[in-house]
Amino acid sequence: MKSLLNLTRFRLGLAALLLVTGSIWAQTPAAAPATPPPPTAEERIAALEAYVTNVDPAKGPLVGSPGPGHNAWMMTSSALVLFMTLPGLALFYGGLVRKKNVLSVLAQCLGITGMVTIMWWAFGYSFVFGKSFGSPFLGGSEYFFLKGVTSAPNTDYAYWVSQNVFSMYQMMFAIITPALIVGAIAERMKFTAIMLFVAIWMLVVYFPLAHMVWGVTGYMNGVWNGDAAIAAIDFAGGTVVHMSSGWSALILCLILGPRLGFGKEKMAPHSMVLCMVGTGMLWVGWYGFNAGSAAAADGVAANAFMTTTLAAAVATFVWGAIEKRPRGDHARRWLRRFDRCSHHWCPRRRRALCFRDQDQSDVRLR
Numbered sequence: 001m002k003s004l005l006n007l008t009r010f011r012l013g014l015a016a017l018l019l020v021t022g023s024i025w026a027q028t029p030a031a032a033p034a035t036p037p038p039p040t041a042e043e044r045i046a047a048l049e050a051y052v053t054n055v056d057p058a059k060g061p062l063v064g065s066p067g068p069g070h071n072a073w074m075m076t077s078s079a080l081v082l083f084m085t086l087p088g089l090a091l092f093y094g095g096l097v098r099k100k101n102v103l104s105v106l107a108q109c110l111g112i113t114g115m116v117t118i119m120w121w122a123f124g125y126s127f128v129f130g131k132s133f134g135s136p137f138l139g140g141s142e143y144f145f146l147k148g149v150t151s152a153p154n155t156d157y158a159y160w161v162s163q164n165v166f167s168m169y170q171m172m173f174a175i176i177t178p179a180l181i182v183g184a185i186a187e188r189m190k191f192t193a194i195m196l197f198v199a200i201w202m203l204v205v206y207f208p209l210a211h212m213v214w215g216v217t218g219y220m221n222g223v224w225n226g227d228a229a230i231a232a233i234d235f236a237g238g239t240v241v242h243m244s245s246g247w248s249a250l251i252l253c254l255i256l257g258p259r260l261g262f263g264k265e266k267m268a269p270h271s272m273v274l275c276m277v278g279t280g281m282l283w284v285g286w287y288g289f290n291a292g293s294a295a296a297a298d299g300v301a302a303n304a305f306m307t308t309t310l311a312a313a314v315a316t317f318v319w320g321a322i323e324k325r326p327r328g329d330h331a332r333r334w335l336r337r338f339d340r341c342s343h344h345w346c347p348r349r350r351r352a353l354c355f356r357d358q359d360q361s362d363v364r365l366r
Contacts (some may be wrong), residue, residue: 002120051083054296056159056361064152067160068291073297074165080288081172085179086113088285092278093183099270101187108182108194113175115195119202120171127207128170129157129215139211143167156216167173170214177206184249188256189340197252205248210240236304272312283312324357 039047039061047062054070057063090109094102117123123144126268143149147165154163178198185194212219213234220239222231234240259267269275290308294301 051160054160054298056155058249066151066153066162066165067296070158070160070298071162071165072294073301074161074169074292076296077288077292078165078169078172081169081176081292082284084282084285084289085109085172085176088278088281089176089179089182090278091274092282093186095271095276095278096183096269097186097266097276102270102274104191105182105186107191109179111191111195112179112182112198115199116175116178116202117171119199120167123176124202124207125149125167125170127152128174128210129167131156131215134217136217136225137208137212139215139217161295166295169295170210173207173237173241173289174202176212177237177245178202179242180245181249181252184253185256187259201248205244213240236290243291255359258306267338286312314335 043061047057050057051062051067068204086109093103093109097105123141125146126141126143127139129142132140132142133218134140146164149163149167150166151162153159153161158166161333178201181198182194189197211217213221213232215221216224218225218233219228220230220234223232232239259265283341286308287305291301291305294304
């Protein structure tokens with residue numbers, strides 16, 4: 001009996017000792033993981049060189065960090081591309097239409113900007129630059145509502161540009177592309193019809209085509225997709241923006257036909273001043289459109305910046321020179337005809353003509 005009592009006491013003491021020891025171990029914090037050694041001077045220099053030359057930082061200390069200089073240029077380029085649509089394209093097209101349709105064209109450009117922005121936020125960016133579908137024709141669903149689109153770079157497309165900045169830059173391309181079509185169907189479609197057409201067109205044409213050309217798994221991405229069936233290189237939207245909008249505009253024109261009263265009523269542009277202002281804004285915005293397509297502030301962007309300036313300047317001068325001969329002779333013939341009917345109603349015109357002096361060619365309509 002006594003031995004049994006001693007055995008029980010021993011067991012109780014052992015259990016109490018185990019409980020105390022367990023509680024002590026439970027209160028002891030886990031050992032912190034070993035901190036990685038600080039990067040060496042060579043690693044820091046290599047990371048800085050990767051930033052300056054816009055190459056992959058590999059596993060250096062700056063992996064996952066956006067580059068402030070590249071980000072600044074891309075944000076500026078985003079604003080410049082939006083500037084091409086609002087107000088550049090709106091004023092350009094607004095000046096080319098009749099006075100009664102100016103507000104209609106402006107509203108169409110503004111409405112397209114708002115609607116496409118919402119579509120891009122909800123699913124457009126994911127359809128174009130996602131990859132979860134594993135499809136060469138459409139991206140994925142991982143970026144719906146811009147989920148996971150943070151300030152960290154998406155190295156599938158840019159090593160040093162924040163993904164949220166990259167997504168906003170590409171959104172400006174998605175905005176201006178359908179807005180370009182507005183000029184082809186000006187004065188011939190109602191506002192609601194245009195908005196419905198643009199919404200469907202973005203889903204059927206723009207998003208799939210943009211992924212095929214620019215998406216990392218795209219069917220025609222010859223830059224990022226080594227398995228692309230067609231190794232195309234579209235630097236600044238020649239296919240995605242201009243060809244898609246141009247062909248779509250031509251087909252839409254053929255479907256709608258000419259404007260009512262075309263050839264019977266005067267349909268001259270109501271304000272070449274607005275057209276000129278819009279043209280200048282498009283030229284300025286084109287620097288962001290072209291140089292920003294380098295997705296970095298590097299040598300490629302610098303070359304595109306210079307090329308944009310020279311190309312626009314040459315086109316402006318050559319266009320004026322080509323127009324001068326046929327238009328210049330035509331204008332002089334009309335001035336001589338107007339001189340013969342000075343201060344009278346010209347039977348070939350609907351308005352009275354007034355001249356300062358018979359010896360001058362300054363014509364004013366009143």
